[in-house]
Amino acid sequence: MATPLGGMPNQGATPLVEMKDICISFGGVHAVDHAYVDLYPGEVVGLLGHNGAGKSTLIKILSGAYRPDSGEIRIDGKPATINSPRDARSYNIETIYQTLALADNLDAASNLFLGRELVTPFGFVNDDQMEAETRKIMGKLNPNFKKFKVPVKALSGGQRQSVAIARAVYFNARILIMDEPTAALGVHETQMVGELIQELKRQGLGIFLISHDIEDVFELCDRLTVMKNGRVVGTARTQDVTKDEVLGMIILGKCPPGAKPGPGAMAEDLEAA
């Protein structure tokens, strides 16, 4: 599939996700202010920005953790209503959170199936079946994983991350949101996550990657969207911009020529465009 041009809706394909004019404020602070992002199948879109730039908030709206004050979400071109994490899951949106949303006191299988337990015909949770499924999928994702019977608290950062990723993969995510997936990981584990992202991309998933790490973004992403103070500075194909230009977008809100400017770009750039 042809990679769509920077931020321009591609005529040939329907975006997997479109978030238009999204606004949300907390106590008078516009955390997200008329933001726009889109995502196509088989594409990795990086969301960049400082802490508090609004990228995590924007993506939490997509994953159902927050409800936007206004704006529109379209999945496969159709308007979607996402009021809760459960709704998001019904659209095959899976999220891997920065804080690794795992219940530390439960084992890997219980976490993987949390909220979607396999049950026996009598309605009791089927731990054996869940453990078997967990062993199967972990065998593919992380063959070294052996700790199936201990609370995930006892696992390393990489092992915990693979539980979180297994959860998304197992339930056939079509849209995957990764919030700083490598922040807590070592070099080897980061590489593992990178390979996994490439693999999921080949399978046609759309992936939002939220990251601080500009190296990661340039390595993994097809496009990137930069946010500053809750507004989109601009969107660009990774190949059309340099790392320095992206840093300029993050720090100054200065939109380079290779990017399509958004409402958060510095005024003179808007005029220039």
Place this chain on the structure above:
Amino acid sequence: MSDATLSGSKTPTARSLVSALQLDTRLLGMIGAFIVLCIVFNVFTDGRFLTPRNIFNLTIQTVSVAIMATGMVFIIVTRHIDLSVGSLLATVAAVMAVVQTQVLPVTFGLGLGHPAIWIIALVVGLIVGAGIGAFQGWMVGYLGIPAFIVTLGGLLVWRNAAWFITNGQTIGPLDETFAIMGGAGGTMGETWSWVLGLVAVGVSIWLLLSARRRRAAHGFPVKPAWAEATMAVIISGAILGFVAVLNAAEIPAQRLQRIFAAQGQTMPEGLVMGYGIPISVLLLIVVAVAMTVIARRTRLGRYIFATGGNPDAAELSGINTRLLTVKVFALMGGLCALSAAVASARLGFSTNDIGTLDELRVIAAAVIGGTALSGGIGTIYGAILGALIMQSLQSGMAMVGVDAPLQAIVVGIVLVLAVLVDILYRKRTGD
């Protein structure tokens, strides 16, 4: 931590027996402490502590607090607290007492001693208890008032609501069938106790075997057969030993004479009969099994523990944590009602001060039983064992002749020490 360290080579150590049996070392520690406690009291009471009669009494005295402690486990696991349980018990006991002595026999004209009175009173009590619990849970979950405050208010409100229901009077005597739930007045007798014991042994062995078969079917590692057999022997021994002790608790001859006289018969000379398992203890066993099944085998239980471990993760996984809070408090209220039935039936009356300070005993039992106030960790059997330890401490000290103020001081110190030991244990094992 690298994956290499995780392969977990099974080198033979002193702990290999325990690890092969996959026993909960913390449970073993608690049982060990309990046994030491019993032996010490037995020595200081010249052997009076570990008599069948005293053990029988201990089990009866433990039931009310133990039933509530199982519910308190869920409350504390979800990072809440319930200070109102003793007061709630009083209100529900008052309601049930009024229903069975006044409303049903007089207002509805059933007459005293009608066979349906006990069950109607109990059901009304359960509804009131669960309803009040759900209301408190709603305030915690949906209005966002901290559970400490809601139930501190509840402690004052329900204690005195009970006073208004009864006009401050002691209500009784309670319905005769209802009173069977109390303890010594209602036991299963020796034969049925053995039957129950054997059934329990059969079910336990079947559960062990079927779990093993399921794991083997999935190709998971299973315990060695000898370990499984050892477990079966230990469990069977514990169950049958418990039945044997309760059966060995003899019904006093005078009481036996009265029972025979009531049926218009004369007691055969030299007849000796054991109490067997009290109905209240049977009730506790049923509650314990049901609560354990909820904790381990249902979604509700899974969500309770997940929410306690990481409320945000639970919420993001699509769990309705507010509704969960209501359910957990409603369950606690229902269990308070059961305890109210047991406690008032044991006395034969509903008194104003029934359940006073029970909230502290219940919380202490759950905490001594290994429930972590930080949430996410706790077991039903631990809480029951905790309740038993608390009751043994108090009964034992009373038998030894320790002054009442000193008893309370010792219980307080034990509570704090138990939690300290638990913290140190968790630090060492890292879980």
